[in-house]
Amino acid sequence: MKTFSMGGVHPADNKISCDAAIENFPIPQTAYISMSQHLGAPAEPIVAVGDKVKVGQLIANASGFISAPVHSSVSGTVKSIETVKDIAGNPCKAVVITVEGDEWSDTIDRSEDIVREIKLDSKQIVERIKECGVVGLGGATFPTCVKLSPPPGKKAEFLIINGAECEPYLTSDYRVLVEMPEQVLIGASIMMKALNVSKGFIGIEENKPKAIEILNGYAAQYPDIKVVPLKKKYPQGGEKQLIDAVVGRKVPSMGLPIDTGAVVQNVGTALAVYEAVQKNKPLFEGILTVTGECSNQQKNFRHRVGTPISAIIEATGGMPENAAKVISGGPMMGKAVSNLDAPTLKGSSSVLFLTSEQTKRQEEYNCIRCAKCVNACPMGLEPYLLSKLSRAQRWDDAEANRIFDCIECGCCSFTCPSYIPLLDSIRYGKGQVMKIMRSRPKK
């Protein structure tokens, strides 16, 4: 079985919510729809206070090349356009909508039928994806239309659908693969048409045999898309690692995946693309896992964007008694939620509860130079060194040691026997170095 060649770790996968079918999460009473749900410039609201909006109605325009429009996830009246705090407590602009009923925009096809025929041509597909505000749902929320329009001189050769879901606990992509396999495959075909490529792969880790089996069942219908079972190893779902695992090509340092001819899209993105292109449904819903050993319930929800995380916690039996930390995303790369009233975003993939035993920081010891972190780093960096350089604020040396190549997967911190929080200082150092690099005049 295939996997990526360098580094990686094996955290226990803990997919305890994998058998919970996707349920629709109740529509909240008030939706806080953030304008910063994607990588890049925040969207610009086009509605005014007091306006009536329908589900799927455009409420904010993209404000730049790397940006995405935002659509209302609920129907009701715009209460205010204000600054709310995101999960990290940082302010972001949001359109606050008081929900009244559930009236959808007429243009959205709400039928259950699967639309197989792709009528639009490649330009129209990219345009539709752009209009529907589809962003990458694998974590980075990079606008999908940008990824589907390779820069001049670069040619896509194949599309890789990321079904690795290597983060422990998360099961949202798995549920999508099991419950809506054909939609994902159609979504992949649409993106292949947009990119004008004839080869597609779906990389799935071996710990999801049911998903692999189901998708293999469609092999005859979708002969261009090949299911590639992958050996379980974190961070297989990293874009660069997945390309290496599936086709054995390496993205050069500072390069883009397109340099290898690959375009990687997440399973969730493929579903969103299917819904956008075939059903004319903008991206305003997402699949979210509620899980954790201490969680009262194990759930997979289809949530409306803008639902407060506190409402989700409330609906699943409240804050678990011994929960010490709530994480949005997986335990390896997810972010701790310091503000429980923060709304969900397009890219929200989970609400994970961890106990104090699970999150306890061990006392930090000196580096014993065992080089475990070097072996674990999937990017071939030297985490112990980068961490030291960051702490000493030696940015030029950190840059020379390619700190900017760090994908922040956390393998180094995970593997360190001295419990050094290597990634914390590297992430800070990376931010500083990137700032310095960006401030340089372009040649």
Place this chain on the structure above:
Amino acid sequence: MSTIIITVASLSILGLLLAVVLYAVAQKFKVEEDPRIDIVESLMPGANCGGCGQAGCRAFAEACVKASNLDSLYCPVGGNPVMQKVAGALGFEVAEKAPMVAVVRCAGSCEKRPKTNTYDGIASCAVMNSLYSGDTGCKYGCLGKGDCVSACKFGALSLDPQTGLPVVDEDKCTACGACVKACPKGIIELRKKGVKSRRIFVSCVNKDKGGVARKACSAACIGCGKCAKVCQFDAITVENNLAYIDFEKCRLCTKCVAECPTGAIHAVNFPPKPPKAEAPKVAAETPAA
């Protein structure tokens, strides 16, 4: 015996020859340096703190010697006495500069600004700031991890265990500005030391709207503008829901201090005024500034 004589003689000759060579090389590649640089350097405090903007004391001395006047050069550590001496050595005139001191503009102690979550990561404000907005409701305030304390080369800063906030020792602070650069939240400011070290400043940098700021911290500036109205010297501006006192214009009348509804304006080193209810708090703040 002859072995010893030969050894001593040959080594002496060798030493003599090499000395001649070294002397010749030293003469040939002699670097002509302005002797005044050494003189100026000897006058410097020798802290090499970089507070002047130069790489160290010698770099500062070189800059002084090269410069045509000393207007843009100032050693904050040595202050006016050192600059007078430097000016004397170089034959320049130098204007007296008001001494400065670092001021911590956050009064969000543990009881005034309750913690909303627990941070257990690396004890560094810079790292903490790169992760999230902080462990209280205020995203502007002090993170209390002491990056300023470790940046201070003069031991003038310490964290008060009671309040969790840094405290500046005015006698030790040289206003080199290292803490200002180290603070990721930009809380520390260099302000004029003032007559008898008396200063009035807004001890808050929260730019949130009044209600939001107040909810996060009871000592926050809510941007109500009362202080700006009461000020007769136009020293106070309110921008982005935050008042700022211009220390060049402030005449230390303390009217704004009494007017501030949240006690965000601090007056330090003033003689205590017993009658007012606010007075004990102001007095309590005196050592903290």
